[in-house]
Each structure stands twice: as C-alpha cells, then as structure tokens.
Amino acid sequence: METLLKLVAVLPWPDWLAIALFVGGWVAYAAFARRRAATQASILGATNRIRRQWMLQTTHREVRVIDGVVIQNLSSSPSFFASTTILIIGGLLAVLGTTEKASELVREIPFAARTSVLIFDLKIVVLLAIFVFAFFRFTWSMRQYTFGALLIASAPEASQFTERQLSREAFADRAGRVVGMAAEAFNDGLRAYYFAFAVLGWFFSPVAFMLATLGVVYVLYEREFRSEALEVLNG
Template sequence: MPPALQALWTTLPTPDWLALALFFASWIGYALWAKRRALTQPSILATTNRWRRQWMLQATRRDNRIVDAAIAQTLAASPSFFASTSILIIGGLLAALASSEQASELVREIPFAARTSLLVFDLKLALLSAIFVFAFFRFTWSIRQYSFGAILVGAAPEADQYDEAARAAFADRAGQVMGLAAETFNDGLRAYYLSFAAVAWFFSPWAFMAASALVVWVLYRREFHSDVLAALRH
C-alpha cells in the first residue's frame, strides 16, 4: 500500500470510513433502485417522459416548429446554468485545497465542527470536489443530449409527409432522446443534493451518515410521492 494511503487508512477513524461507505452505498444504491422502481411505480422522470413523447407527437403535426425549438433551448438552459456553477464551485474547492491549512483553521472556528488532521480535512475537500466534477460531466452531457433532441426536431419532415406509424416512430425516438437528457440532468441534480450531505462531514461522521440518509429520503419523496407528480399523472 502506498505511504499516503497507509497514512490515510490509519489516520481516518472507523466512524469516518463507515460514513463514507454509507454515503456511496446510498448514492449508488438509490440511483439503481430508483431506476428499477420506476418500472413498477410512476416516478417524476417516467411520468414526464410520457409527456415528452406526447410533445414530440404534437411536433409532427405542426408546420412551424419554432415553439418546439424554443422549448428545447429553454430545457438546455438549466443544465448549462448548473454546469457553469459547478465550475465556479470546483475552482473554489481547489483554491481551498491549495491553502488547506488556513481553511482548516477557519473550519475549526465553526461551532460543533470536528477537529481533524490536515490530511482528513483535505480528503473532505477532495470528496466535495469529486462530487461537483461528476455533476459537471453529467450537466454538460445533458446539454449535448438536448442539442441532439433539437436536431431531431429540426430534421423532422413536414406535417403532411407523415403517416400515423411514422409519427409514432418519430415521437418514440425523439421523446427517448429528450428523456435521456432529462435523466442525465437528474443525475447532476442528485449529486448537488448529496453534496450537502458531504458538507455535514465537516461537523462529524455521524452528522454525515444522518445527512446521507436524510438526503436520500428527500430524493425519494420528491421523485415518487411529490405533489407535482400527482398533478402530472392526473
């Protein structure tokens, strides 16, 4: 084992390792579970995917698709905003890593914040940086997928050149692309939510574990039991 990893293994207390394991198990486990759960219980994403298909079906009946292009551009604006924000956050975290000794002293002044070694403090900053790097990649991929959907809308034949089978096939294809873009955007938002759980690690590993469980519960409620989901299904 490299000396740095060996030092980290011996320096990081057992509760911190447990908190890290719970955090990643919660994130990965919930993402996989939510995707499978959506097959049997309607979720926000699955329900809006049906509306996206309906949108693409209506687009085949319009000769002028300026409205559809404007909607696609508006949808791409959200991941673009979050991608730009992620860059700023990553820059701030890297700056904190470069001056981690001063940042560690500042955090120690916060009431109830855990007193840890500089190595552990750097690990906490590195975890936050990794979360926002992941979010940045998901947001930028979402932007590209929305652009692919806009290309499909622009390449669609005129309304009178469709038969019903062609309309359904186009709606399935374009709706799926838009749905994948939304799913990727959702992955980035989920990373933003879980970053708040990672912030709790600066206070204690127990707060980190509690925050991880709380964030997953909030995500579950919003994806499967929210008021907007009930409105979309009616």
Template sequence: MNPVLGPLPLPDLLALLLFFGGWVGYAHWARQLSTRRPSILAITNRWRRAWMLQATQRDNRIVDAAIVQNLSASPAFFASTSILVIGGLLAAMASTDKVSGLVKEIPFAARTSLLVFDLKLALLTAIFVFAFFRFTWSIRQYSFGAILVGAAPEAAQFAEEAQRQAFADHAGRLMGMAAETFNDGLRAYYLSFAAVAWFFSPFAFMAATAFVLFVLYRREFHSDVLGALREPGTY
C-alpha cells in the same frame, strides 16, 4: 494499509461507505422502481413523447426550438456554477492550514488531521466534477434532440401512422435521456450538502446522507408535482 483511508477513524470510514453506497444504490433502485411505479422522470418522459407527436403536426417549429433552448438552459447554468464551486474548493485545498483553522472555529465542527480534512475537500470537489460532466453531457443531449426536432417530418410525410409513432418514441427517448442526465447532476448537488455535514462529524454525515436520500425519494415518487403531472384517467 491504504495511505489515504488508513488514517480514517472507523466512524468516518463507515460514513464514507454509507454515502457512496447510498448514492449508487439509490440511483439504481430508483431506476428499477420507476419501471413499476411512476416517478417524475417516468411521467415527464410520457409527456415528452406526446410533445414529439405534436411537433410532427406543426409546420412551424419555433415553439419547439424555444422549449429545447429553455430546457438546455438549466444544465448550462448548473455547469457554470459547478466550475465556480470547483475553483473555490481547489483554492481551499491549496491553503488547507488556514481553511482548517477557520473550520475549527465553527461550533461543533470535528477536529481532524489535515490529511482527513483534505479528503473531505477532495470528496466535495469530486462530487462537483461529477456533476459538471453530467450537466455538460445533458446540454449535448439536448442539442441532439434539437436536431431531431428540426429534422422531424410533417405528419403527412410519414408513410403510415406507425412510423410517426416510432419517431415520437425515438425523439422522446432522447429528450428523456437528457433529462435523466440532468437529474444525475442535480442529485449530486443534493448529496453535496450531505458531504458538507462531514465537517461537523461522521455521525452528522450519516444522518445528512439518509435525510437527503429520503428527500430525493419523496420528491421523485410522492411529490405533489408528480400528482399534477399525471394525466387524469390515463396513468
């Protein structure tokens, strides 16, 4: 028997499987669905391409540089926050006895063994470590995009319009990849709230996972922002 998962009661094990299955499954499903139905990421990718087309027509790229810097500020903030959260969770794991005692004082909190409690803290830590790596990779991708913006030729320097369109496709796709990576980190932050519900009960963990995935779906495919981002008569 697995020394870590073996002591887990069946409801906790099912909740853990639902969490990871829902996370990975939703990410894959949302990516596939966005090819048939516009999502916030898909719509903003079209605007990123339009932005890159406009960038080639500007002699002065100060505005574009400021936009890239502003976009990279969000993943930088969340990456710094992730470090603080990870440090706090590691400190909690170093004093499990005291933290477990405090959690047991919370009404409706589940009474579990120290091993299971450590597993819950480890899950939260792993989520924020994953988020940290995604946010830092997003920052690097935005820096690569800034290089492309700086190197973009003026419209008159392209031999033909097809080359300018191809450059906009290439640069817009890179900016879109940075945004998608940032979105992965944000999704991890959302799901960390579902993981917190595990401290109360595995059933609360399952319900919270389903609720968070529903919120993510609504915001990505049915939000008012999505309707506002659509260009009338085009998409």
C-alpha cells in the same frame, strides 16, 4: 501509496463507516430509482411520457418554432448548472491550496470536528469529485438536448408523414427518448448536488454525515415518488 496507507490508518472507523454509507446510499438509491420507475409512477417517468406526447404533437405541426424555443429553454438549466459547477470546482481547488488556513477556519465553527489537515483534504477531495461528476452529467445533458433539437429540425413536414406513410409513433419514440435521456443526465447532476450537501455534514462529525446522507435519500425519494407535482402530472 504511502499516503493512501497513512490515510487508512489515520481516518477513524466511524469516518469509514460514514463514507461507506454515503457511497452505498448514492449508488443504491440511483439503482433503486431506476428500477422502481419501471413499476411505480415517478417524476422522471411521468415527464418522459409527456416528452413523448410532445414529440408526437410535433409531427402534426407545420411550423415548429415553439418546439425549438422549448428545447432551448430546457437546455439553459444544465448550462447554468454546468457554469456554476465550474466555479465551485475552482473554489474547492483554491481551498486545497490553502488547506491549513481553511482547516483553522472550520475549527472555529461551533460543533465542527477537529481533524488533521490530511483528513480535511480528503473531505475537500470528496466534494471535488462529486462536483466533477455533476459537471460531466450537466454538459452531457446539454449535448443531448442539442441532439433532440437536431431531431426536431430534421423531422419531415406534417403532411409528409401521411403522404410518405411515415410512422409518427416511431419518431415520437426516438425523439422523446433522446430528450428523456437529457433530462435523466440533468437529474443525475442535481442528485449529485443533493449528496454534496450531505458531505457538508462530515465537517461536523461522521454521525452528522450519516444522518445527512439518510436525509438526502429520504428527500429524493419523497420528491421523485410521492410529491404533489407527481400527482398533478399523473392526474
């Protein structure tokens, strides 16, 4: 508690303003993207429709080897990022163990802000928290892809959907939603990486931090709602 009060007193108000903009920007954009996707075309919405169509086609296939291969390939991306994130977390923990030397090294970088060791520790802890969040989202994405693979493997044969009057649409909705949730979790992890780059601007100045945060929000919006890939997917 004493350390927290000391931090509140030591950290200048521009830094608090930059932190507020960062947290508010991340939370607000995540909420905005989720709601906007319901009324406007987005990358996630477009790919979710394709996932549902994929699962619908799965019900017509007798042999579903290709579906298992696709699921495996999709799950390899969050697996790679989860492994990479663990290495980043380890590196940040190592930096916390040698804060004074790392702080001196940062001071040698041109235009980098001269701060106390306590504030430098705070910046590292913020980065650490972001990558821990990303790790949990990537691993949850991996598990949900596993759930999707289980649904595909347990699906009745194509002929049984007709013979037993099973609903292909219901299966496509359920399996497509599970795979879509895996993609959403992976998207959250990637978004955390983007915002981690914004935090790097904090090592230079609070203004750079705020500008980087706004820049990340702009880039995310452009890629999710106004990219050429979206036009192709909706074409």
